[in-house]
Amino acid sequence: xxxxxxxxxxxxxxxxxxxxxxxxxxxxxxxxxxxxxxxxxxxxxxxxxxxxxxxxxxxxxxxxxxxxxxxxxxxxxxxxxxxxxxxxxxxxxxxxxxxxxxxxxxxxxxxxxxxxxxxxxxxxxxxxxxxxxxxxxxxxxxxxxxxxxxxxxxxxxxxxxxxxxxxxxxxxxxxxxxxxxxxxxxxxxxxxxxxxxxxxxxxxxxxxxxxxxxxxxxxxxxxxxxxxxxxxxxxxxxxxxxxxxxxxxxxxxxxxxxxxxxxxxxxxxxxxxxxxxxxxxxxxxxxxxxxxxxxxxxxxxxxxxxxxxxxxxxxxxxxxxxxxxxxxxxxxxxxxxxxxxxxxxxxxxxxxxxxxxxxxxxxxxxxxxxxxxxxxxxxxxxxxxxxxxxxxxxxxxxxxxx
Amino acid sequence: xxxxxxxxxxxxxxxxxxxxxxxxxxxxxxxxxxxxxxxxxxxxxxxxxxxxxxxxxxxxxxxxxxxxxxxxxxxxxxxxxxxxxxxxxxxxxxxxxxxxxxxxxxxxxxxxxxxxxxxxxxxxxxxxxxxxxxxxxxxxxxxxxxxxxxxxxxxxxxxxxxxxxxxxxxxxxxxxxxxxxxxxxxxxxxxxxxxxxxxxxxxxxxxxxxxxxxxxxxxxxxxxxxxxxxxxxxxxxxxx
Numbered sequence: 346x347x348x349x350x351x352x353x354x355x356x357x358x359x360x361x362x363x364x365x366x367x368x369x370x371x372x373x374x375x376x377x378x379x380x381x382x383x384x385x386x387x388x389x390x391x392x393x394x395x396x397x398x399x400x401x402x403x404x405x406x407x408x409x410x411x412x413x414x415x416x417x418x419x420x421x422x423x424x425x426x427x428x429x430x431x432x433x434x435x436x437x438x439x440x441x442x443x444x445x446x447x448x449x450x451x452x453x454x455x456x457x458x459x460x461x462x463x464x465x466x467x468x469x470x471x472x473x474x475x476x477x478x479x480x481x482x483x484x485x486x487x488x489x490x491x492x493x494x495x496x497x498x499x500x501x502x503x504x505x506x507x508x509x510x511x512x513x514x515x516x517x518x519x520x521x522x523x524x525x526x527x528x529x530x531x532x533x534x535x536x537x538x539x540x541x542x543x544x545x546x547x548x549x550x551x552x553x554x555x556x557x558x559x560x561x562x563x564x565x566x567x568x569x570x571x572x573x574x575x576x577x578x579x580x581x582x583x584x585x586x587x588x589x590x591x592x593x594x595x596x597x598x599x600x601x602x603x604x605x606x607x608x609x610x611x612x613x614x615x616x617x618x619x620x621x622x623x624x625x626x627x628x629x630x631x632x633x634x635x636x637x638x639x640x641x642x643x644x645x646x647x648x649x650x651x652x653x654x655x656x657x658x659x660x661x662x663x664x665x666x667x668x669x670x671x672x673x674x675x676x677x678x679x680x681x682x683x684x685x686x687x688x689x690x691x692x693x694x695x696x697x698x699x700x701x702x703x704x705x706x707x708x709x710x711x712x713x714x715x716x717x718x719x720x721x722x723x724x725x726x727x728x729x730x731x732x733x734x735x736x737x738x739x740x741x742x743x744x745x746x747x
Numbered sequence: 748x749x750x751x752x753x754x755x756x757x758x759x760x761x762x763x764x765x766x767x768x769x770x771x772x773x774x775x776x777x778x779x780x781x782x783x784x785x786x787x788x789x790x791x792x793x794x795x796x797x798x799x800x801x802x803x804x805x806x807x808x809x810x811x812x813x814x815x816x817x818x819x820x821x822x823x824x825x826x827x828x829x830x831x832x833x834x835x836x837x838x839x840x841x842x843x844x845x846x847x848x849x850x851x852x853x854x855x856x857x858x859x860x861x862x863x864x865x866x867x868x869x870x871x872x873x874x875x876x877x878x879x880x881x882x883x884x885x886x887x888x889x890x891x892x893x894x895x896x897x898x899x900x901x902x903x904x905x906x907x908x909x910x911x912x913x914x915x916x917x918x919x920x921x922x923x924x925x926x927x928x929x930x931x932x933x934x935x936x937x938x939x940x941x942x943x944x945x946x947x948x949x950x951x952x953x954x955x956x957x958x959x960x961x962x963x964x965x966x967x968x969x970x971x972x973x974x975x976x977x978x979x980x981x982x983x984x985x986x987x
Contacts, residue, residue, distance in 0.1 A: 346859045361847060657843045660804065661857040661904065662832020664825045740804045744843065 346667055355675040358647070366679060369643045372636030373683025373723065374690060377716045379632055381691025382698070383625035384712040389705035391618035395611055397534070397543070403608040404574045405473060406581055408433075408567040408588070411601045424592065424601045425564040432587050433569060438580045441570040443469040446554050446563055452547065454506040454518040461502050463520060463547045465554020473570045481514035481529035484550050492552040496520070497529040501544040518547075523557055525549065574608070581606060630719070636683070637723040644676050644731035655735055656743025669736035676728025677721055684720030688713045750815040750834075750911045752778040752801075752944065757810035759796050759967075770796040772967035773810070778912070781942040783935065785955035788964035794948045795916065797964065801946060802835055802914045803827040815911065832860050836905025840917035842897040844889040850876060850900045851885040857908045875903040879933060895926035902933065906941075913937070915947045919954055931957045 359366045410424035427444070434442045446465040451458060464470075471483040484495050496518060498506075507513045516527050534543040555562050571580050581604050588602055648655070655668055692708050699706030759771040770793045778784065786794045799805040800812065803819060806827075812819040814830060822830065831837075836857075844853045851872050858868035876885055879899040889897050898918060905913055915934065919927035935957055938945050947958060955961050963971045 347862070347865070350859050350865065357847065653843070654845060657845060658856070658860075659828065660802075660831060660837050660843070662828050662860040662908075664828040664860075666825070667860060741799050744804075744839070 346663075346670075351671055351674050352678065354671060355678045358651075358675055359679060362647075365643060369639050370679055370683035370686070372639040373633065373680050373720050374636075374687040376629065376633030376636040376723075377684050377687025377720050378691035378694060380626055380629040380716050380719070381688055381708065381712055382695050383629045384622060385691070385695035385699075385706045385708045386704070387618060387622040387625050388707040388709055388712075389699065391615065391622070392707050393705040394614055394618070398607060398611050398614070403611060404571045404577055405607045406569045406571065406577065406584065407605040407607070408569065408584065409603050409605070410565065411599075411603055425567060426591075427562060427564065429588060429591050430564065430567060432591055433567065433584055436580065436583050436587060438572050438576040438583075439569055440572040441469040441473045443467050443473055443568045444551055444564045445470065445566040445568065446551060446559055447565055448554070448558055450520045450547070450558065452502065452506060452518055452520050454516060457506050457508075459502060459505040461499075461545050461547055463549055463554060463558060465549055465551040465558070467551055469570075470548065470568065473568055476531055478529050479532040481527070483529055484548075489550040489552050491550075492556050493550055494523065494525045494553060494557075495528045495549065496525040497531060497548040498527055499531050499544040499546040499548075500533040501542050502547055503530055520547065520549075521558060577606060577608065633719065633723060637680075637727040640676055640680060640724060641727035641731060644672065644728055645734070647675075648672060648731045648735040651735075652738060652743045652746040655738050656740050656746065659738070659740035660744060665736040668738070669732045672732035672735045673725060673728050676731070677724035680720045680724025680728075681717065684717040687720070688716050691716070750944075751813070752776075752815070752912060753811075753813045754801070755811045757797070757800060757807045757812065759793075759800065759805070759807050769967055771800070771807070774964070774967070774969055775810075776801075776962070776969075778944045778946070781938060781944050782960060783938050783945045783947065783958040785958035785961045786946060786948045786964060787950060787952075787955055787961060789950075791966075792964040793967040794964050796967075798914055798916055798946070798948050801912070802837060803830050832857055833908055834911050836902075836908070836910040836913045838898065838901050838905050838913065838915040838918045840920040842889070842894070842901045842921070844897055844900055844904075846890075847888060849886045849888055850881060850892070850903075853889075853900055854903045854907055856904060861908060871907060872903070875907050876900070878906075879903045893926075894922050895929060898922065898926075898930055899933070902930075902937075906937065906943075911944060913943055913945045915945065917949055918947060919949070919951070927954065 408425065425444070430442060430444045433439060443466050448463055450461060450463045452461050453459075467489050468483055468485055476483070478497075479500075481497075483497055484493065487493075488495055498513070498518070503510070503513055506518060507516065513530050514527055518525050518527060531544070531546075531548075551564075569580070569584065571577050584604060585600065589600065592601055594601065658668060658671075692713070695706045695708055698704070754774060754776040757771050757774045757776075758769070761768045761770055774793070774797060776797075786797060788794045796805070800807050803814070803822075804827075806820065814834065817826075817830060819827070819830070837843075845856070851869060854872035854875055855865075855868040858871065859865075863871075873885060876882060879902050881896060881899050881903065884892065884896065887896075889900070892900070913934075918934070919930055922930060931954060934945055934947070937943055947954065949955055959974065961971075961973050962969055
């Protein structure tokens with residue numbers, strides 16, 4: 346029997362019991378749609394995070410005082426100093442270096458108050474992060490030298506303190522009671538991601554932060570941009586050696602600082618989200634298998650109902666193989682159609698969900714391909730046993746079947 | 748295209764849950780010329796079993812069966828399917844047409860399994876439907892046709908692959924007298940004009956009178972074999 350006839354026969358059989366076929370396909374549709382949706386969700390999340398890290402440059406090393414996140418900070422004070430910064434900036438392959446000192450403050454402007462984070466840094470930070478100002482400008486080396494009372498605000502801060510969004514540059518804001526002049530406004534960096542809102546930040550000169558807000562010459566973090574990606578590992582070793590000398594650490598002492606390689610971090614995050622992807626996809630795949638069981642169930646019913654037809658076909662010369670192929674194609678066709686509809690539905694839901702929630706959703710082509718291949722496989726696997734049963738029917742008994 | 752169909756000492760026993768049933772206990776039958784043969788007998792005499800074995804739907808337990816050059820006893824399931832497809836046509840009491848399928852597609856069915864292209868199959872099915880007197884009804888479905896018309900479609904389907912043997916199991920059992928006569932006349936005509944061997948299982952004597960030979964079965968054995976008057980007289984009327 347030629348393929349066209351087989352498909353025509355399968356299509357006709359499916360359309361005889363429209364309601365039944367639709368309900369059976371629904372199991373596959375829901376399974377495929379959830380696979381597509383889950384993949385879109387996790388791919389979108391991954392892309393969002395990695396994009397942000399990549400935007401900051403992967404040729405970047407971040408140095409923090411060991412335990413700088415908490416314990417040591419209080420006990421041993423800052424482990425990083427201006428001398429460290431000077432020593433590192435003298436190293437080869439260092440393109441830009443930005444020391445940073447962060448603290449939480451209460452910002453007020455007019456009658457509005459907002460809790461935010463102040464980051465004291467140098468103009469190098471703007472170069473490393475590639476910020477383009479949406480209004481005004483960044484502070485200069487001169488401002489750093491003079492510990493100028495100037496501030497560059499992130500978009501979340503600007504929206505909260507200046508809701509009318511007018512004349513932000515030039516206005517005055519109070520940080521923990523100190524008066525600063527806003528000289529620049531940063532564009533939105535995008536929502537979400539790890540480590541909270543990147544736009545809920547105020548940048549001021551490092552010296553101002555140290556002297557007026559932190560009271561000391563503490564440096565919490567040093568961001569170093571390498572002149573070339575390839576020298577990153579070498580530079581990391583150089584910095585380690587330099588800092589150990591600077592801090593006069595004994596041979597057997599542990600480092601009192603940590604160096605984070607952005608490229609490494611990126612690959613760690615990618616690994617994590619890949620596992621998340623697989624997990625979500627796996628859960629969705631379970632529902633596809635449940636759909637497959639529904640297909641098998643209905644195919645078994647169909648084989649029984651059509652015993653007589655099987656007998657007629659065998660009497661006029663259909664081989665067992667012919668019968669088996671016919672039923673296999675029928676269940677595969679049902680699942681392929683379910684897979685196609687499910688892919689469209691999943692894609693549509695992902696787009697809708699993305700628009701409503703503002704989350705980044707990405708639907709890679711491979712997920713559509715995979716869903717359709719997988720649903721075809723489900724059709725073939727779960728259709729096999731019913732098809733086999735049909736093929737093994739005894740023509741005489743099948744003909745006699747009422 | 749006369750072929751030699753030869754059954755010798757065929758036995759067939761069905762092993763059900765109860766005692767085994769000896770459906771055939773040594774039946775011999777030779778068809779070596781295009782003739783119409785009626786197989787008669789009470790129910791349980793083994794005529795359906797004989798029909799199934801003749802039609803290669805079932806294999807005998809013992810004896811020998813040769814169909815042309817084929818030794819049916821040694822053939823596999825798929826080889827039997829091939830034989831049914833190319834050399835044998837079936838007509839059933841209840842027509843056994845595919846539901847929701849047009850007359851044309853029903854007639855095409857054996858050709859589909861024979862690997863004939865759709866275009867060629869439809870062309871031949873058209874001709875065959877014309878031959879059985881159903882020209883113009885190609886697209887009718889079984890629900891849109893009378894019993895007689897449905898049986899004509901079944902006959903067209905049985906003949907489409909130009910078989911050597913046509914097997915009819917109570918072909919007029921579901922038809923009224925006039926339609927039965929029409930169908931029998933059609934079969935007789937095909938037998939004469941196409942040199943086709945036809946074996947008819949029936950319990951109606953009037954139907955058997957269309958045949959050249961009447962074989963009577965009882966308890967799995969042939970009890971009588973007579974040359975029917977149809978061969979000599981060529982008509983039914985004189986024998987009623």
